[in-house]
Amino acid sequence: MNTDSPDIDEKRRMIWQSLAAVPAGKVVTYGQLAQLAGLPGYARFVGATLKRLPKDTQLPWFRVINASGKISFPEASDAYKRQRQRLQEDGITVKDNRVSLKHYQWSP
DNA sequence: TCCTTGACGGAGA
DNA sequence: ATCTCCGCCAAGG
Numbered sequence: 001m002n003t004d005s006p007d008i009d010e011k012r013r014m015i016w017q018s019l020a021a022v023p024a025g026k027v028v029t030y031g032q033l034a035q036l037a038g039l040p041g042y043a044r045f046v047g048a049t050l051k052r053l054p055k056d057t058q059l060p061w062f063r064v065i066n067a068s069g070k071i072s073f074p075e076a077s078d079a080y081k082r083q084r085q086r087l088q089e090d091g092i093t094v095k096d097n098r099v100s101l102k103h104y105q106w107s108p
Numbered sequence: 109t110c111c112t113t114g115a116c117g118g119a120g121a
Numbered sequence: 122a123t124c125t126c127c128g129c130c131a132a133g134g
Contacts, residue, residue: 030117034116042130043117044117044129044130047116048131065115066115066117067117072115
């Protein structure tokens with residue numbers, strides 16, 4: 001059951017919806033996803049929302065990277081390795097923990 | 109209720 | 122290119 005306030009839950013829904021639209025082979029930044037969801041300034045909240053996703057989610061959480069073009073996890077972590085793996089399966093080149101936003105950033 | 113933390117980002121140095 | 126500082130908004134203690 002959901003005990004969160006309606007407005008917060010609604011914001012999460014907006015983010016999930018926008019995330020679902022990000023196509024394979026493309027990436028978006030946390031801040032960009034917030035804007036696409038109609039929530040400018042909510043970059044941090046996007047991160048907090050992705051953190052709450054179930055491990056077996058179908059949403060493309062791995063297509064979200066930070067504004068510097070890097071994966072927002074320590075390079076030694078499993079989370080980092082999983083995200084890099086999924087991105088590479090998408091055909092995205094990850095060189096030294098860096099994705100070229102110039103080539104892969106999605107613009108709807 | 110107050111204080112700290114965080115899958116963020118932009119401005120400055 | 123890097124690093125620090127600071128504003129941002131929730132979540133957790």
